Amino acid sequence: MRLPNLRQLHTFRILMQTQNVTEAARQLNVTQPAVSKTIASLEDSLGARLFRRIRGRLYPSGDATRLLIEIERLFVQLEALNDGMEGLRSSQDGKIAISAIPALASSIVATSLARFARERPHIRTLLMSENSGNMLTQIGLHQVDLGFMYNHPGPEKSLSAELVAELEVVGVLHRNHPLASEPVLTPQILDGHAVILWEQNTPPSQLVREAFLREGLVPRDQFETNNSFAAKSMAAQGIGVALIDPTVMLGDTRTDLVIRRFRPLVPLRIFCIQSIYRPASQLSQRFLEDFVQAMRGFADTLRLDID
Template sequence: MVLPSLRQLAIFRTLMETQSVTETANRHNITQPAVSKMLAQLEEHFGLQLFHRSRGRLHPGPDADRLYVETQRLLTQLDAFNDSVTAMRSARQGRLSIAAIPTLAATALALTVARFLETRPNVRVDLLAMNSDTVVEQVLKHQVELGFVHQSVSEPSLNAQIVGHSEIVCVTRRDHRLAALEVVTPKDLRRERQVFLDAQAPPSHFVREAFQQFGIAPEIIIETNMSHAAKVIAQFGGGVALIDPWVTALEDGGDLATVAFRPRVPLRISCLSSIYRPRSRLADHFIADLKSSIATLEVTNAFIGSGDISQ
């Protein structure tokens, strides 16, 4: 069965609402004979007499009334569909799924999600925190659209884009002797109780190598896979933490001091997406907003930067 065109149904709806061939023709920018022809085609198509004429005017019959209800429902749904497509094109509607290492999920990404949704009430975001390997796995399996990690990823099925960077810093209480230094080295940390990221964390490897360069064995009292946990331990005097600066970037510092650590241990923020799943407009807009958030923060935080480290 050949279905009537959407244009025919739209003209029929207008005819029902105006009950005037002249007004319908004007609204659709066509001639009156074209409206009459369309009506005849529609009646022939459905095998129904939709209108009858009386004193030069069209009057809808019972079948026309019933057809109008269904036509109105269909065209309203079509309008909603078009609105949804327009919203998706402008990244104002849809769902975005993100996986990230905990430090980034709780700071840069949480901040960006909040700002992102301020102007997008019809968008839903899933933000999941997990370790680096699981983030990569989730993107590869298309369980999430975007993944954010610190490590470099050589997986050929993934696109990796550097959206920002930071560096390992020394975090301690403001009343600690190290807080007065401009730079902290492994030598300065001798005989200090140290809080390290666990050995499985990629940045931790480089920190340990830095100690080896100085011929110093770190005095690790606590290992954790959460920079936030290390920060809290340092805050309450449990030790000196060598961590990602993002955990203090959104705070005023309070009784904590953040000091540069040398040799420098760079941390690149890699945005991962699958080469087999083209990024949505929503994802592209989110990445742009994330870069903007990082660029704003780098103005007041010397340990955070936009783009790659070499830039």
């Protein structure tokens, strides 16, 4: 059996991902016949049929599925080799790809990445704003280097989760709101007042609701959202108190909003997620170090702002 070359394996990998010869050809920047010829050559090398076309659709065989698993392992090693070679160069060069949940991607991660890139004008960056499920998938497929999310993702053999910072849920409200003069907001103080919460299926929202329930109270949750920036905008209209993460206030110089502590404390733990099969490049590791320092500074500023 002739050993397949990397071009054949790469073409096969793209075709398995797209399940479409036309799209595979577009991504590879070749013609459709070239894709078909490469796959036929690979099948000839392996002595196995990898795809069947039924009613115009392409279906991979069982051999193709098993082969893909081995090829993914190979490409992980190749990507790790490439990262290692990049790491031999200065961390002033290279590319870093990051995925984060929207609240973090739009605030502290974006700010940190911009500052990091400003000091390294030759690097290329990619920042994806994704829900936690999509983010974990991107890391597992090695589409990004680092991921950032609130709360531990749970047991996952192929991923590592490192606690890099801890914040807390805060109350954000209009300066003319009846409770704006309260230094600390509690379920008892908020009882009867409209609150703006994350949607119920999110862990932070569940913890906030549990804080009310422990006092025998139910939050007047007239308003729910899956976006902290939307909650802040609603609070700015004076319709309620937003119980959200404080990162949305980063760089906000508006004077119509105030931020208040919420007690009992509801922690927001930020985890950095990485693939255990792809060691962090020197560039990624340097960014993570800078991000941890930025989070410490932000936490200190937050304490000063609301004390």
